[in-house]
Amino acid sequence: xxxxxxxxxxxxxxxxxxxxxxxxxxxxxxxxxxxxxxxxxxxxxxxxxxxxxxxxxxxxxxxxxxxxxxxxxxxxxxxxxxxxxxxxxxxxxxxxxxxxxxxxxxxxxxxxxxxxxxxxxxxxxxxxxxxxxxxxxxxxxxxxxxxxxxxxxxxxxxxxxxxxxxxxxxxxxxxxxxxxxxxxxxxxxxxxxxxxxxxxxxxxxxxxxxxxxxxxxxxxxxxxxxxxxxxxxxxxxxxxxxxxxxxxxxxxxxxxxxxxxxxxxxxxxxxxxxxxxxxxxxxxxxxxxxxxxxxxxxxxxxxxxxxxxxxxxxxxxxxxxxxxxxxxxxxxxxxxxxxxxxxxxxxxxxxxxxxxxxxxxxxxxxxxxxxxxxxxxxxxxxxxxxxxxxxxxxxxxxxxxxxxxxxxxxxxxxxxxxxxxxxxxxxxxxxxxxxxxxxxxxxxxxxxxxxxxxxxxxxxxxxxxxxxxxxxxxxxxxxxxxxx
Amino acid sequence: xxxxxxxxxxxxxxxxxxxxxxxxxxxxxxxxxxxxxxxxxxxxxxxxxxxxxxxxxxxxxxxxxxxxxxxxxxxxxxxxxxxxxxxxxxxxxxxxxxxxxxxxxxxxxxxxxxxxxxxxxxxxxxxxxxxxxxxxxxxxxxxxxxxxxxxxxxxxxxxxxxxxxxxxxxxxxxxxxxxxxxxxxxxxxxxxxxxxxxxxxxxxxxxxxxxxxxxxxxxxxxxxxxxxxxxxxxxxxxxxxxxxxxxxxxxxxxxxxxxxxxxxxxxxxxxxxxxxxxxxxxxxxxxxxxxxxxxxxxxxxxxxxxxxxxxxxxxxxxxxxxxxxxxxxxxxxxxxxxxxxxxxxxxxxxxxxxxxxxxxxxxxxxxxxxxxxxx
Numbered sequence: 042x043x044x045x046x047x048x049x050x051x052x053x054x055x056x057x058x059x060x061x062x063x064x065x066x067x068x069x070x071x072x073x074x075x076x077x078x079x080x081x082x083x084x085x086x087x088x089x090x091x092x093x094x095x096x097x098x099x100x101x102x103x104x105x106x107x108x109x110x111x112x113x114x115x116x117x118x119x120x121x122x123x124x125x126x127x128x129x130x131x132x133x134x135x136x137x138x139x140x141x142x143x144x145x146x147x148x149x150x151x152x153x154x155x156x157x158x159x160x161x162x163x164x165x166x167x168x169x170x171x172x173x174x175x176x177x178x179x180x181x182x183x184x185x186x187x188x189x190x191x192x193x194x195x196x197x198x199x200x201x202x203x204x205x206x207x208x209x210x211x212x213x214x215x216x217x218x219x220x221x222x223x224x225x226x227x228x229x230x231x232x233x234x235x236x237x238x239x240x241x242x243x244x245x246x247x248x249x250x251x252x253x254x255x256x257x258x259x260x261x262x263x264x265x266x267x268x269x270x271x272x273x274x275x276x277x278x279x280x281x282x283x284x285x286x287x288x289x290x291x292x293x294x295x296x297x298x299x300x301x302x303x304x305x306x307x308x309x310x311x312x313x314x315x316x317x318x319x320x321x322x323x324x325x326x327x328x329x330x331x332x333x334x335x336x337x338x339x340x341x342x343x344x345x346x347x348x349x350x351x352x353x354x355x356x357x358x359x360x361x362x363x364x365x366x367x368x369x370x371x372x373x374x375x376x377x378x379x380x381x382x383x384x385x386x387x388x389x390x391x392x393x394x395x396x397x398x399x400x401x402x403x404x405x406x407x408x409x410x411x412x413x414x415x416x417x418x419x420x421x422x423x424x425x426x427x428x429x430x431x432x433x434x435x436x437x438x439x440x441x442x443x444x445x446x447x448x449x450x451x452x453x454x455x456x457x458x459x460x461x462x463x464x465x466x467x468x469x470x471x472x473x474x475x476x477x478x479x480x481x482x483x484x485x486x487x488x489x490x491x492x493x494x495x496x497x498x499x500x501x502x503x504x505x506x507x508x509x510x511x512x513x514x515x516x517x518x519x520x521x522x523x524x525x
Numbered sequence: 526x527x528x529x530x531x532x533x534x535x536x537x538x539x540x541x542x543x544x545x546x547x548x549x550x551x552x553x554x555x556x557x558x559x560x561x562x563x564x565x566x567x568x569x570x571x572x573x574x575x576x577x578x579x580x581x582x583x584x585x586x587x588x589x590x591x592x593x594x595x596x597x598x599x600x601x602x603x604x605x606x607x608x609x610x611x612x613x614x615x616x617x618x619x620x621x622x623x624x625x626x627x628x629x630x631x632x633x634x635x636x637x638x639x640x641x642x643x644x645x646x647x648x649x650x651x652x653x654x655x656x657x658x659x660x661x662x663x664x665x666x667x668x669x670x671x672x673x674x675x676x677x678x679x680x681x682x683x684x685x686x687x688x689x690x691x692x693x694x695x696x697x698x699x700x701x702x703x704x705x706x707x708x709x710x711x712x713x714x715x716x717x718x719x720x721x722x723x724x725x726x727x728x729x730x731x732x733x734x735x736x737x738x739x740x741x742x743x744x745x746x747x748x749x750x751x752x753x754x755x756x757x758x759x760x761x762x763x764x765x766x767x768x769x770x771x772x773x774x775x776x777x778x779x780x781x782x783x784x785x786x787x788x789x790x791x792x793x794x795x796x797x798x799x800x801x802x803x804x805x806x807x808x809x810x811x812x813x814x815x816x817x818x819x820x821x822x823x824x825x826x827x828x829x830x831x832x833x834x835x836x837x838x839x840x841x842x843x844x845x846x847x848x849x850x851x852x853x854x855x856x857x858x859x860x861x862x863x864x865x866x867x868x869x870x871x872x873x874x875x876x877x878x879x880x881x882x883x884x885x886x887x888x889x890x891x892x893x894x895x896x897x898x899x900x
Contacts, residue, residue, distance in 0.1 A: 145721060146808045146831070168725075190671050201669070203678075204646050219874040225831040227806030227855045228632045228682035229868065230878050230896060232645050235678025239671050259727030279586060285609050285699030325727050325757075327750035384667045388586040416669040417587070452670040459672055470672055471662065478653070478661035478885070479674040485880035497673065 044084040044127070048105045052087060052129075055097035062086040071112065071130045075177075076120040078436075079461050083110070083124035087131045092152075092210065092218065092248035098131060099246065100216030108491045111246045113154060113182030117189060118380060119460030121241045121496055128491075131246060133184050139163045140249070147254045148207065153184025153247045157191075160252060169254040172199040175456065176365050184247045190239030192456040194290045194364070195321075197415035199255070201456075203238040210249035211237060214487040218248070236482065241458050242493040244486040258323035261289070262333040263357045266340045267314040267347040271295060271410075274316040275391045278414045280339045281320070282387070286332055290321040291415035295394075297374070298367045298409040298422065305370035308363030309356075311347055318414065319364055321357075367411045368422065375407070375424035377432070379439040382457035383446030387417040393449050397421055397442055404438045406431065418455035419446065444469050459497045465504035467497075528568050534576040535593075536652065536660065536691050543689065544658040546570045549893050552685035554627030555597060557618040561631055561859045562684045563867045566894035574626055577691060580604055588697040589649065589666055594626030594690040601625065610697040613641035615732075617794040626690040632682030636732035636743070636790070639829040641698070644681060650694030651677035653687075656890040660691075668696045679881065686892035687885045701745035704731065705755060707765035708782040709740045713826070716740040717813045720828035722761045728754065733829040736793070739786040740828075743770075793823040794834045796860035801839040803846075803861075806832045807854030815852055819845050839865045846870070871899045 052061045062068060063085050072080040084107075089095045102109045108128030115122055124130050137154035144167035151160055157178040160171040174193035175181055181191070187209060192201045199205075208222035222234035237244050268274040274293055281288060294302065294310075294317050303310045310317055320336055322329050340348055351357035371378050385393045394410060401408040401423075409422040421442050425435035443453050443463060447470045453463050467476060480498055484490070495503055531546060533539035543550070548569030553559065555575060577595035584590070585608045592601055598612060598619045605611055615635035616628060623633070625644075634643035641647065650664030653676060663676035680690055709719065716735040723730055723742055731745035742762060744754055759765060768783035796802035800822060807815055809831040816824055816833060820841050826833035831854075837845055839862050846869025849856040858867035872878075879900045882889070 143808075143810075145810050147724065148808075192669060192671075196669065200642075200646065201671075203675075204642060213877065217876070219877065220872070221874055223806060223855045224808045224853060225806035225855065226638070226642060227804070227832055227857075229855050229857060229872050230899075231683040231687060231881065232632070232678040232681045233874055233877055233881075235645055235681065236675060238678075239675060256724070256727070256729075282586065282588065285702070287699065325729050325746075325750065325754055327753040328729075328746045331747050331749035384669050386584060386587045386589075386667055388584065413669070417667055418669045450665075451667050452665050453672045455667075455669040456671055463672075467673065470665070474659050475661045475663065475673070478655065478659055478676065479663065481884045482674055482676065482679060482881060485884035486877060488880075 044107065045105070048101065048107060049085060051101045051105070052085065052098060055101060056087060056089055056094055060088040060090065062088065071124060071132070074112070074115040074117040074120060074122040076118055076123070076460065076462055079120045079123050081124045081126050083128060083130045085129045087129055088135055089131065090135050092136065092212070095131065095246055095248050096212045096216050096218050099212050099214065102129065102491055103215050103489065106489055106491060108494050110493050111184070111188070111242045113185035114156070114180045116177040116181045117185060117458060117460065118382065119454065119458040119462040121188065121458050121460035121493070123461045125494060133182065133246070136248060142167070144169060147256070148251055149254060150249060150251050151183055152249060153187070154182050157181050157183060157186055164254050168257050170257050171252055172205055172255050173202050176368065183250050183252070187238055187247045187250060188240065188242045189456070189458045192418070194292060194413065197291060197413065198287045198289045203235060205253045206234065206238060206250055207253055208251040209234055209237060209247055211245040212248055213245045214489065214492040222251070241460060241497050243483060243497055245492060260326040260329040261321065261323045261357065262329055263319065263321045263351040263360055264336070265310070265349040265360050266318045266320070266345045267311050268316045268318065269344055269346060271316045271394055272391045273343045274318045275414070277318060277339055277343045278387065280342070281336060284335055284339070286335065288320050288415060289323040290319065291413070292319040292364050293317070293412050293414040294364065294367060295410040297407065298371070298411045301370040301374045301409060302363045302367045304373050306362050306366045308359045308366070309349060310363050314346065319360055364411070368420070371409055371422045371424060376426045376428065378425065379423040379435060381419070381421045381423060381439050381442050382454050383419050383443045383451060384455040385417045385419065385446050385449040385451035387415065389449045390414065390417055393419065393445065396445055400438060400441060400445070404434050406435050406438050416455070417451065440466065461496055461503070464497060464499050467499050529570045531570050531572045532576050539577060539689060539691055540654050540658050540660060542572065543654060543656065548890065550656070550890050551892060552630070552689055554595060554624035555622040557621045557623040558627060558631045558633070558859070560861065562857055563895040563897040564863060565892065568893065572689060574624060574689070581692060585610060589668065589694060590697060591650070591666065591692060591694045592625055594693050595624050597622045598625055598628060605697065606700065609700050611700045612647060612695050613637055613698045614644055614647065617791040620791065621795070625693050629681050629690055629693065630683060630685050636734045636827060638832065639730065639732055639827060645678055647695050648677045648681070648693055649696050651680065651690060652692035653680060654689045654691050656688070656886045656888060664694065666694050684892055684895040686882060686895050688891070702748045703751045704743060704745045704770040705751060706741050706743045706768045706770060706783040707755070707758060707762050708768065708786060709762050709765045710738060710782065711740055712738065713813050713816060717828055719762060723758070724829055726761060728758050730829065734790060734825060734827055736786040736790045736825045737823055739782055741783055741786055789823070790825040793825045793836055796836060799839065799862060800836045801842045801861035801865050802859040803835050803837055803842060803856055804832070804859055805835060805849045805854055805856045807849065807852050811852050815849065815854065818848060842866060868896070868899060875899055
C-alpha cells in the first residue's frame with residue numbers, strides 16, 4: 042500500500058524536501074539493520090537535521106497514523122530498526138553534534154547520531170571516558186545505544202547504558218518533546234528514563250542524551266590465559282568471583298573462536314587450546330596490582346597452560362583485537378554464520394556450553410563460542426553454509442540456543458535486544474500476564490501504536506494467532522517463582 | 526471510617542487481598558518514609574507489606590538474590606554478610622528497618638550512590654501486583670538482560686502509586702575488605718574545591734559527602750592497597766583525620782569527626798520535629814551556590830552526585846522548590862508537617878506519567894495523593 046501523496050507533501054513541508062527520500066532504490070539502503078535476513082523497504086526515508094524537525098515529522102506521522110521507525114547506524118542485531126512496509130524510517134545520522142562537554146561535572150550532552158566511540162574521543166583530553174563499549178562502538182550511535190540499553194565487554198563492573206545516561210530528550214509518538222531523567226539521577230516520580238532505555242525505539246525518538254563520564258582508570262592490567270578445558274577456565278571465573286574481585290572484563294573463547302580470530306588478526310592467541318580467558322582489571326594502581334596477583338594465582342591453580350600478560354598498551358590492544366574480531370573472523374572458517382545472544386546464570390555456563398555442543402552435533406552444525414564469562418552472556422556463533430542448504434537447520438539451532446538460555450534460568454538477550462528476531466520467543470520467557478502488562482505500559486506512551494510497531498512483543502501478525510500452549514517457566518518448576 | 530488493614534504473607538494472599546478489597550489502597554512498609562512525597566489521602570485499606578519477608582533464593586556464585594519486597598534491607602544485608610556480599614546501597618533509613626520494596630518505591634539512596642547509583646541500578650527483576658490483581662514479572666535472575674520492558678524502573682520512585690512490589694531480584698557486590706573515611710573540617714565552597722580535586726584524581730572515592738561543615742571522603746577496597754591509597758589521598762586533603770570503619774558498629778560511641786558527621790547525615794535525612802526535609806538534586810558544580818542561597822538548618826550534600834538533603838523551616842519549602850527548579854534541578858519533600866508542598870513545578874513528561882498511571886491503575890486505587898497536585 043503506497044503512502045498517500047498528501048502525507049509525503051506534509052513531510053516535505055516540515056523538512057527540506059530533499060531530506061524526504063522517496064526513490065525506492067534509495068529507500069532500499071534502509072531495508073534492514075544488522076539482522077540482514079529480514080528486509081522491508083519503507084515508503085519513505087526522512088532525514089531531519091535537528092530535534093525540531095524530528096518532532097515535526099513525528100507530528101505528521103501521528104496525524105496521519107503513519108508508522109515510523111527510528112534508525113541510527115543500523116548496526117543492531119535483532120531487527121529493531123527493521124522498517125515497516127506501510128511506514129517511514131526516520132534516520133538520525135544528521136543529529137551528530139557533541140553539544141557540551143563538562144569535565145568538572147563529568148558529563149557530556151550529545152545528539153543521538155554521535156557514535157559511541159566519538160563520545161570518548163570528545164572527552165579523552167580531560168582524562169574521561171564513556172564506559173559502555175559495545176563491540177560495534179566505532180560505528181554504532183548513542184541513540185541506538187539508548188534504544189537497546191547496550192552493554193559491552195566492560196559492563197560486568199561498570200554496568201550498561203541505563204547506568205550511564207542521566208537524561209534524555211525525547212520526541213514522544215504524538216510529536217511532543219519531553220525530557221526524561223534529570224541532572225543527577227534523582228527522580229520526580231517513576232523512572233521513565235529507565236523504562237525508555239532499552240525500549241528498542243518503541244516509546245519515542247531520542248533527540249539529545251546527557252551521559253555520565255568516568256575518569257580513565259589509573260591502571261589497567263590485562264591477561265590472556267589458556268586452559269585445558271572450558272570447565273577449568275570457568276572454575277577460574279568462579280574463584281575470581283568468590284575472592285570478591287570484580288574484574289573490569291572477563292571474556293572467554295573456545296577453540297573454534299580462537300582459531301578464527303587468530304587467523305584473522307594474528308593477535309597472539311594459541312591455536313588449538315580448548316579455552317582462552319581474557320581478564321582485565323582496572324582501578325587505582327595499588328588496588329589493581331594486588332588484585333592482579335590474586336588473579337594470576339587463581340589461573341595457575343586451575344592448570345593454566347600459558348599466561349600472557351599485556352606488557353604495553355599495544356599488547357593490550359592486540360588481546361582485545363583478537364576478542365573483538367571473533368565475530369567477523371568466523372567468516373574465515375565458515376561461509377555463513379548467525380550470531381546469537383543469550384544469558385545464563387554464570388554458574389551454569391559449563392553445563393549450557395555442553396548442551397549447545399550436543400545440539401550442534403545433533404544438527405550437524407558447528408558452533409563457535411565467544412562470551413562474557415563474568416556475567417554469563419553467551420554469543421554462540423552458528424556456522425553454516427547456505428550453499429550447502431544448511432540455512433534452515435542453522436536458524437532453528439540458533440533459536441533453540443536462545444530458548445535453552447531461558448530454560449537454564451537466564452534470558453533471551455543480554456544486549457542485542459528482542460526486536461523482530463526474538464519477539465515470537467518472548468512467551469518462552471514471560472507469561473501472558475507479564476506481556477500484557479508490558480503492553481499496557483507501552484501503550485501509555487504510544488496509544489496509536491505507530492512507534493516501531495511489531496517489535497519486542499509478539500503479535501499475531503508476526504507469530505501467528507496462538508503463541509503456543511503455555512509451558513511452565515523453568516524457574517516456576519524449580520519453585521523459585523509461582524504463577525497465580 | 527478507619528481503613529481496613531491488609532497483611533498478606535505471600536504472593537497469593539497479596540493478590541487475594543487486593544482482589545477482595547474495594548476502593549483506595551495505601552501501601553505501607555516499615556513506615557520509615559511514610560510521610561515522604563505527597564501526603565497520602567485517607568484510604569479505604571492499608572496494605573502492610575512487612576509480612577512479605579524473607580530471602581527466596583540467594584545464588585552466591587551468580588551474585589544475585591531474590592527476596593520478598595517487605596524484607597528489611599538491614600536483615601538482608603546480615604544474611605548476605607557471611608558470604609562476603611552486599612546490596613550496594615546505604616540509604617540512612619536502612620538502619621531504621623526500611624524494606625527493599627520501600628527503598629524502591631521512594632527511589633532512595635545514600636552516599637554510595639556516587640559509585641553504585643540507586644536501587645534502580647541494582648534491581649534485575651521484579652514481580653508486581655497491579656490494582657486489578659494482575660501479577661506481572663519483568664527482568665529475571667541474571668544481571669545482564671535486555672528482554673522486554675523494564676517494569677522495575679517504573680515502580681522505582683513511584684511511591685506506591687502504580688503497583689505493589691511483591692518480589693525483587695537484586696544484583697550483589699562483594700563487601701570491600703576495608704572502608705576508611707578521611708574527614709576535613711571546612712566550609713562548603715572549600716569542600717567543593719577539594720571534592721573536584723578528589724574526583725579529578727585517581728582516588729576512586731566510594732563516597733564524598735559534606736555534612737554541616739565536614740567533608741567526608743570514603744575509600745573502599747582491598748586491605749593490601751588501602752594504606753597506600755589513603756596516603757595519596759591525604760595529599761589532596763591536608764589536615765584530614767582518619768576513621769577506619771572496619772569496626773564502627775562495635776565502636777559506635779567513638780567521637781571521631783567522621784562518625785559524628787555520619788550520625789548528623791542520618792539525622793538530617795531522617796528529619797525531626799517541626800522541620801521540613803527536602804531532597805534536592807542538581808549538577809554537582811551548581812550545588813554549592815544553590816545550597817548557599819537556601820535558608821537551610823542542616824545540610825548533607827553529595828558533592829560528586831549533586832544530591833543533597835536539606836532541613837528547612839516549613840515556610841521556606843515552596844520557595845526552595847522554585848529555587849531548585851530555576852537551576853534545572855529536582856526536589857521532593859520528605860518528612861515535613863502537613864500542608865507543606867512535596868513537589869515543585871511539574872516535569873515536562875507529566876503527560877507520560879499520567880498515561881502510565883491511567884494504564885496500570887485506571888481506577889486510581891493506589892497511593893492517592895502521593896503526586897498531588899500533579900496527578
